[in-house]
Amino acid sequence: MTIPALPTYTMPAVEAFPTNKVSWTFEPAKAAFLIHDMQTYFVSFYERDSALMQTLLDNLVALKHFCKSHGIPVIYTAQPKEQNLADRALLNDMWGPGLNKSPELQQVVEALAPEEGDIVLDKWRYSAFQRSPLEHTLNELGRDQLLIGGIYGHIGCLMTAVDAFMRDIKPFMIGDAIADFSLEEHQMTLKYVAGRAGMVMSTASVIGQVAKAEPHALPDVLTHDGLLARIAKLVDEEEDAFDPDENLIDYGLDSVQIMALITEWRKHGVEINFVQLAETPTFNHWWMLLEQARNQVNMEGQV
Template sequence: MADGPREDGLTPLGAAPATAWRVDATRADLVRPAIQPRPATLPAGAKAITVDLARTAMIVVDMQNDFCHPDGWLASIGVDVTPARAPIAPLATLLPVLRAAKVPVIYVSWGNRPDRLNLSPALLHVYNPTGTEVGLGDALPANGAKVLEFGSWAAAVVDELRPQPGDVEVAKYRMSGFPDTPLDSILRTLGVTTLLFGGVNADQCVLATLMDANFRGYDTILLEDCSGTTSPDFCLQATVYNVRQCFGFIANSADLIAAIG
């Protein structure tokens, strides 16, 4: 519920002012309120782009202990998580600026069911190809936390980027954050049209979510310094190329901070 009754006696009805109705016992006003644009212009390669901060949200993908912490899942199977930790510092600088500018921060992270009924054998096979390895939902050898299971330490966002009051958290079960999740409904309720992206892995879950957003008609901007991957360098290069060529824009968080001013 939004604010209380206005002078005309109508009460806002809805979780977000941008898309709320106003109602009373005999009337329903479906006219959404005008949203004052808050433009911010920043460089994005060969073009300058102007975004409306009033209709923009930040999507932080998979900055979780299992991917980024030295005691997490990837590190436990011998992956160097240094590249996955690279986005932590720029995100830690950017997110408070976005919150102060009233840009929603949305964490989209793996959060599987304990019974794994939402995971197909094909998906389980990706992470446990022999059936005997530590895969989704299995216990980490070091601390027993369940890999990417909702509510576990393993699935939690790293301490440096811990969600703050007012942030939105969405659990996902695929590389993309859209299938089987409320992400699209949340964004439409917020009145968002432009999405900023950061997180890991840039060439997998970040890209899949960004592409699905693009297919649904959202403007998409990949913040390159806020994204990382433990894949080979050419994967990140291909991701940046494909986003710029087909799916949106490439920008930098420092330029965005300067544009917000």
């Protein structure tokens, strides 16, 4: 009656995405980003070292930073840790007591923890619109496009996309930023959205579409000052007190945060691997590696 242990599978590549029936243009000024149910409770049904979960987290972290840097509101859904029988109603029959049995797992996973200015909505049903102010919030923000990522694809993510469509809010399902009970159900979700209720996009296409529209503006993660500000924020250090030659691991930078940076650089065609960064984990050394990688990309005509 509860959620089963979930197998890992390979995150679908963009080449495997279904063909979209509509050709909407993603517009950051009209969009909000919904991070759906990424609570420790729901993530814990996957294997601890699941490659699927690592890919999902990398892409969600990259998307969240992209949204933050482009003024796109970030909205979370999260089930409360205390739910009475009336609140859960038929969910009891389908899934048992849920978080009532594991209240300590209620928080959003650390790598995606909500920040100041983010919106967190209580989640009561499959669709994020049910018994929530999501539609009112989007209207107040002047947003009629919704990026959707998180878990689980064929349940809450799909129902939210369909509900958005029926409310004349354009849903964009990020096909490599959701995870599901199985590859088959993941693919079913993408196929249904692409053919009946919205558009399917990849993480790279969301970020790259805006980059093409701003050809002269380098993303801050590729600039000296932008990267310095990002890392100082990650380690909770004031920039003017930050020592660029100090060991970043000693500062408190962890492997998840490092992988998120690597993922973002890759979105922009810049390849640096974890081993290179770990050899000399200082800001100045990382900036040297980044400049070298950027110059290589420029020589090849990719940036």
